[in-house]
Amino acid sequence: MxxxxxxxxxxxxxxxxxxxxxxxxxxxxxxxxxxxxxxxxxxxxxxxxxxxxxxxxxxxxxxxxxxxxxxxxxxxxxxxxxxxxxxxxxxxxxxxxxxxxxxxxxxxxxxxxxxxxxxxxxxxxxxxxxxxxxxxxxxxxxxxxxxxxxxxxxxxxxxxxxxxxxxxxxxxxxxxxxxxxxxxxxxxxxxxxxxxxxxxxxSRVAGAAALTELVARLGDGRRRGALRDALADALGDPALELAYWLPERERWIDAAGAPFALPGPGSGRTCTPVEREGRPVAMLVHDPSPAADGELVGAVGAAAGLALENERLDAELRANLTELRASRARIVESADAARRGIERDLHDGAQQQLVALALALRTARSRVEQDPTAAAELLDAAEADLEAALRELRELARGIHPAVLSDRGLASALEALARRTPVPVEIAAAPAERLPEPIEAAAYFVVAEAITNVVRYAQATSARVEVARDGEHLVVRVADDGIGGADPGNGSGLRGLADRVAALDGRLDLQSAPGRGTTVRALIPCPARGVHPAPPAETGTGVARPEVEPSSRAPGSRAG
Known part of the structure; x- marks a missing residue:
């Protein structure tokens, strides 16, 4: 009783x-x-x-x-x-x-x-x-x-x-x-x-003794795995596992910083959370038997709370270093792919036109004295070819970095992007002032990549873009009413954008529940210094039905 x-x-x-x-x-x-x-x-x-x-x-x-x-x-x-x-x-x-x-x-x-x-x-x-x-x-x-x-x-x-x-x-x-x-x-x-x-x-007496030994061992050296071993001995479970919570990424990692999947029902393991000041710090994955007496597990978690918090910080650092190495590798690969793409575009387009132009000029030169009329026609054709090559080079340069973004700022560039998109895009908010160039470029390419994915995959009828300052950050948000279910790990486009935003100490998040549309949100540090008014924006509405897909996107990236 x-x-x-x-x-x-x-x-x-x-x-x-x-x-x-x-x-x-x-x-x-x-x-x-x-x-x-x-x-x-x-x-x-x-x-x-x-x-x-x-x-x-x-x-x-x-x-x-x-x-x-x-x-x-x-x-x-x-x-x-x-x-x-x-x-x-x-x-x-x-x-x-x-x-x-x-x-x-x-x-x-x-x-x-x-x-x-x-x-x-x-x-x-x-x-x-x-x-x-x-x-x-x-x-x-x-x-x-x-x-x-x-x-x-x-x-x-x-x-x-x-x-x-x-x-x-x-x-x-x-x-x-x-x-x-x-x-x-x-x-x-x-x-x-x-x-x-x-x-x-x-069980209770043995638990008290184990707790006393645990407290004594918490002051031992910083050998990796020492805390896990001490907790395993305290709970009498050699197979004890520790997972640490990353609040910014909302996922669990192990002591090495690698992703950790918590066991599900029927696995024969029990998960006990450890919190400090109401915040999740770690998860003890252990044999179910100690959970029958929650006091032992709770006492062990409370005694080791500070040590778990310190190890969580170490694990977060290792995870960030691993992500940084992967990000650098992806940036190098993206840059190489971008260079190869530019070389291919130049070789297949402008280079061929310039070679043909050189041949036309050589032919015109040989005929200028014998047949001036034919030479003049060749020069007219060469002039037209030269103008076509210049247009192609401008289009290629615009794909790398839109001229309107450099000349008029982020708001005008987003308006132009919306007009070129075959899905109605509403520019609900955009900063009137000029921002530092790397921040403007990152914000623009986030919107461009997100809109490209809306056109290609989302089956959406409309999209909404909001870019606004929030204190010392620039918040970029692109939402659509499409089918949702996007996978941020499937495709290099969003990964490339995440790397670009992370290079500015920002963060890129994706919410895409099936049947509920997709929302891409970027948080980019943007201090007030260096901000100045933008030139007058182009006239026109931010909601349009253009006839071509957006061609502006991050170098070397494709839709995720």
């Missing part, structure tokens, strides 16, 4: 109360009245079914697997329905007992057969229980075994005595032998609560 009141969420206390109550009710068997007698006789096996359930569920009070639930259900059915079936065909008055009000027909042979079948089922269930408990004990940690050993020994002894008592009763051995087993069974059953108490006390 005390365990139930102390922790009502744990079913163990309720099961212990049910065990004691059912055993008291089965005492009605000593009465001389028919109905109370048959009720006590009918419930005589129920306490052992409940004990069967308790042993399977200890220490959490819950049956964790389908096999355990099936075993418990079989035990309850055998103790109730099986005994009830036997009572339908036995006349208890022949044994000098009160009358059986449930008697349908007195069939001694059928009763013997049913009793033997029921006894066989009981014996099989006890054997299966022993195998389950032995396997569980063998796989348990040291701390878990401290709690399991006295409980399993006492509970197993009670069930074994019950099985022997039932066998002797069916075999018809002497009443003295049955009475001796009956007394031993009752005495053993009375010790069950003390066995549970001993198991819990052993």
């Amino acid at each position: 005390l365990a139930w009141l102390r922790r009502p969420e744990n079913r163990f206390g309720a099961l212990m109360v049910a065990l004691g109550f059912s055993y008291c009710i089965s005492g009605l068997i000593v009465t001389t009245e028919s109905w109370p007698f048959i009720a006590g006789l009918h419930l005589i096996a129920l306490p052992y079914a409940i004990l069967f359930h308790i042993l399977l569920a200890f220490p959490s009070g819950r049956l964790a697997t389908r096999a355990n639930r099936a075993l418990a259900a079989a035990a309850y059915l055998t103790a109730t329905v099986g005994w009830w079936a036997c009572m339908l065909v036995q006349d208890t008055t022949r044994l000098g007992l009160p009358a059986n009000p449930l008697l349908v027909a007195d069939e001694p042979d059928l009763f013997s057969t049913l009793a033997k079948v029921r006894l066989g089922i009981v014996a099989a269930l006890i054997v299966l229980l022993g195998l389950v408990l032995a396997r569980r004990w063998h796989r348990s940690t040291r701390s878990r075994r401290r709690a399991l050993t006295p409980v399993y020994l006492t509970g197993g002894l009670v069930l074994a005595l019950y099985g022997a008592w039932a066998v002797l009763g069916v075999a018809g051995v002497s009443a003295d032998a049955q009475e001796t087993l009956e007394r031993a069974r009752v005495i053993a059953l009375a010790t069950v609560p003390f066995a549970f108490l001993a198991g819990l006390l052993r």
